[in-house]
Amino acid sequence: MSSSSDTSSPVLDDSGTAARAGSPEPSEARSGLTQEQERIAAGVITRLAGPQARLRPDQETAVAALTRPGARALVVQATGWGKSAVYWAATALRRAAGAGPTLVVSPLLSLMADQVAAAERAGLVAVTVNSGNLDAWGEIEASIRADEVDVLLVSPERLANPGFGRRVLEGLRGRLGLLVVDEAHSVSDWGHDFRPDYRRVADTWRDLDPDCPVLATTATANARVTEDIARQLGPATLVLRGPLARSSLQLVVLPELDPLARYAWVIEHLRTLPGSGIVYALTVADAERLAEAVRRELPDVPVAAYTGRLTPQERARLEQDLRGNRVKALVATSALGMGFDKPDLGFVVHVGSPPSPVSYYQQVGRAGRGIDHALVALLPSRGDEGIWEHFATATLPDPEQVRAILSTLEAAAPEALSVVALEAQTGVRRGRVELLTKQLAVDGCVERVEGGWVRTDRPWEYDAAHYDGIVAVRRREADIMRDYIAGRDCLMALLQRSLDDPAAQPCGRCSVCLGRLPDGLSEQPAPDLVMRVGAQLRTRFHELEPRKMWPGAPFGRRGRIPAGEAAAPGRVLIHADAPEWRGYLQEFARDETSQVLLDHAVSVLADWKGSWETRPEVVVALDAEGHPRVTESLAEHLAAVGRLDRAGLTLAPNEATGESEAGGGAEAAMWARRLDVPEAEAQRLAGRQVLLVVDSTSTGWVVTVAASLLRSHGARGVLPLLIYRRP
Template sequence: MRLVMGSQIDGQKQVLDESQNSNLSPQLPEAERERAQVVLHALAGPGARLRADQERAVAALLLPAARVLVVQATGWGKSAVYWVATALRRAQGAGPTLVVSPLLALMRDQVAAAQRAGLRAVTVNSGNVEQWSAIEEALRADEVDVLLVSPERLANPGFGRRVLQHLAGRLGLLVVDEAHAVSDWGHDFRPDYRRVADVLRDLNPQTPVLATTATANARVTADVAAQLGQTLVLRGPLSRASLSLAVVEPMAPLDRYAWVAEHLPRLPGSGIIYMLTVADTARLVEAIRAVHGDELPVAAYSGQLPVDEREALEDALRANRLKALVATSALGMGYDKPDLGFVVHVGSPPSPVAYYQQVGRAGRAIDHAAVAVLPSGADAGVWDYYATSTLPDEGQCRRLLEALAGQEQPQSVVVLEAQTGLRRGRVELLLKQLAVERVVSRETDGWVATGVQWTYDAAHYEGILAGRRREAAIMTDYLAGRSCLMELLALALDDPDAGPCGRCSVCTGGLPQGWTQRPGAATVATVGAVLRGQHTVLEPRRMWPGGRSGLRGRIAAGEAAQEGRVLVHADAPEWLQVRQGALTRDAPPPAELLDAAVNALVAWRGQWPQRPEVVVDLAAAGLSQVAAGVADHCATVGRLERASWPAPEGAAGVEADRELAGPDQVARWLEVLAPPQRLVEVVAGRTVLLVVDATVSGWPVTIAARALRRAGAGDILPLLVHRRV
């Protein structure tokens, strides 16, 4: 065990011997130790005992203005520290504990754990709005021991006015869970976490603070400690003896799906399969069902699911009613299943620290858990995108600040999007980052400039980018198997006890018994056929973006498209050759794409308001042969009249401009999408199947449908060949 006093953000730190600084690690008095054991027994059973390092953390938190940072492996018992400390402080008459946690799944598990410890725990989140009033009343009556919130909740002015102001001066303990997210050097930096310091300053600086994480290297540890102030850091070994790590050789995307489907019965117990996108989770579930039917129950999981559905899936996996959840990173920090038997990644995260945080879900209370990653040739491109996408751009920040300057009233994100031309998600991210530096502030009705002078810290952000690229280089070494896999992860976390594990695929010289480097050809064929038969729904846009487009409010029913279908969604692995071929070079569509179009129409026809009468092609992205070829085939098979929308001049340029915000995109599409008179004459009064080649935003489909409806066409049924990302 090492004690570290936090100092500067550059990673410099002073490592102190406990014998030299006994005042930094007080011991619990006997009465508190006995009370602590009662709480721990309720949490973990009658045989549980506080370890010496846990006791040191609890004892420190009983002192005023204490700052404790615990960096310990998953399963060490970090949550036990704050539940025991809460119980002891409440017994001393202190106010409630405020726990800042990043995910709903984490909060739910923590509420259950707190209740086992005899504590009254509640959470305020987007999924329990109907309970907020009762919770706030219970807080005012001092009937709550623990309040759990997300960092984003701290940024909500209403929450601050109703809840935080009431806690001013009486907060008993502040807990920052997954504290690596406080640091923009961390693998999961979230700007709203920086508001923790504001909460502490505004409520009571004498409140003890506990920060915990299982994934922080020395630089992140020093940064978090520096932000907290004089900090006791308890850091232990982070390697996990229960994890057997393996890297499978690179293979084609479709082969990776088939490999997972083929190997799932060979994986121990139940577990998690991580995918990069929501669409990927659904596709892999279909691939597994194609091979195993209902024999191996699996389900897709993402942050897009309603809260109650996510909770039901988490419980089903916890009870081993599912073999696996196929999930995005939304199922990660804090999900508690001690006997989780495996974690598989289809595609690699960009950081060894982020990767270790996810695989750390497995093997917490069992002797052996299997961990595998199936790398992709596209991983490096994904890593580079994530390395740069969350960093502020100086020019964009200045445009945003100019839009706020001199405004007497708070400005909404929608208004700022229209004024700056930046995409809405980018506006939201930049506002949060500027709020960290107190340059802007979120009010109840929108955002305002504070008057604080802003300076772009180029050196700082260049350092962050360099750090992320160094981490990506470590992942490259990991995927290449250049040394022991566990040792590489431990070294990335600056674990002083890092060393060869003797269990991974590098140390043992190969994959675990029964695993293969490639799936069977029959499995690949089965998976490919099933996935090419899946079609994604294209939801029609409901609202105009306002701004420069001149169109705002709800899209009129008489100008809107009907629900559509997408043949190739994003980077779907079953369509790799087609994406790299016709959908890139504009060639005649291959037979499998034409078959998919017909199959989509057959499956879709039950939802049509009426059968289409004419097929119109539109090359919005410049893929004229693709759009025309699919439209010709649909018209021939369906015996429909055929009409063409000549490739609009400038359309491909609009589609290719990824920096255009919604209002600017719509304005540009309105300029280029005017149907010729001969097309207007054909579609008048008729239901149209509109075949569009490709788009990212979907706006060309919306604008084309509006143009055709205003020209007299009936319902517009969009068939989008490729929904790009």
């Protein structure tokens, strides 16, 4: 902190660079820091950002508050305000006073890497324990025990790990210097990115050191989320909120485009967008499709898909490629958001609107942090609203699923069950098991121990009123996004008001304020480009990963599927809501076959044959969901082209084929009852490789059960070809 009275002295922002501020008040009046504390804090800030850097008055207020035992502070400030400067300075003060290390709970590995580097620039010894540095855990944990570490950064999920708790957290009991909860909106289930493990943070500090000062920070919390976080921190929480307008961002909304036209728009404009940036997509499939479309049409423009399917190491590599401008853009899902820092990020384009103005603000906040101008463009489509509805309820507990998990754990007591075992015994999908066990752990109904999860004696009740309220809030947020898309007000002011920012006012530079798109942006891409992109994407296919575990009750079998009954990895012709197949999906719904689909199937098999152990010898068609003509004509066409024999399954009628999220076991049992192999057909299968053509499914259980049945009747192997994988 500089002692200079120069009114243009720089202050520190979140990227560790200097920004300008007006003349501060005298330090004694504004902060409550002693001269020695001011000296220590100043040393941290100048090491971070140079000799003229200084804390803002409100940053000093937060730092001073955190020097007191038991202090609670919540900082809700725009990206770039300098929230990390607060906890680095507070850490230095706490350590100088003899306190233990700071524990920073961060959401992403990329954020941890950035924060470790920033802390070290500030003169602090910082370490992280995560899945990417497993080999270094022993050395890191020894240095923590020896009190040689100033800052420990972990994910909220790490706090729930029993081994980490035993080896590391127990050693910090009673001596934590400071707890920092970054991206703290995730603590609140009213927030846009609720993560159950974040709710365990409060239990952690109360258990380890209730007198430890706590700092929670976020750039994206409206009044309701702010109040919820403050309530969890305690009644004496200091809340510092500031204006959330971002003067460097030029917000633009285009007229509605169909999904394929949005891909073409990105391709048409990508070369001329400023600098490098992020193109957000709502789904993993969209991100992967769009990245491939760009690579095919613009082979000299480097892009990459960034999704939650990537390993932490792959994500970190791509983030570094974007920081170093080695890619023009990452085509990303929301997996790239919190924690990513590139001050000169030149643009953010959304191919599809997020369901919440708060999550949208959080994502566009990646751009323009250290530059004067960045372009933010939203390309909406009517189809986005179906995804919004899914997001509104996706993280809420299903009572039937919860009861299935709890009863299974009770029956297994005192044995702990892993997520894999719970999936197999309940039929609940693995991702849902992971989410629900974390939520139940927050409620104290289950506990994670070595080897898995166990039931506690705390009862569980479904709080319908609470969850109905969450859905209602999310639907109101969707209404705000409809207003944003329709351009009913200044775009920046609308985002500010959605975050309850009293300083909201027209920005004068967005597409609503200007009454037009900025120069260089077109409303519609060239029609021939749209057609070309669609044709190129229709040559793609997706792998169909075989299920490896039986679903348990009421199917009657659980555990790993024997190798002699399992399907081989398969192929999907049309995946989910692929925009390149939109018109053809309408034909499929009418049970009509197009030559384009037949030709696509042949090309998929031609590509697939390189990974076959044995060439298929017989084709079996299975109309699982009411498309008999499409399924049969495709099977006949492939049999003719490949000179393959035909065999069949029988399908018992008059039973619903609907699928239940809670009922993988119920669905598998239903297919086991409905499917059969006649004796005459079994003779055609004996010792032969089967190509199984199935019309449609979303879960894959029909493929799994049919493959097991065919193999039990003598088929050497089963290669599944799924025409349409429903979302």
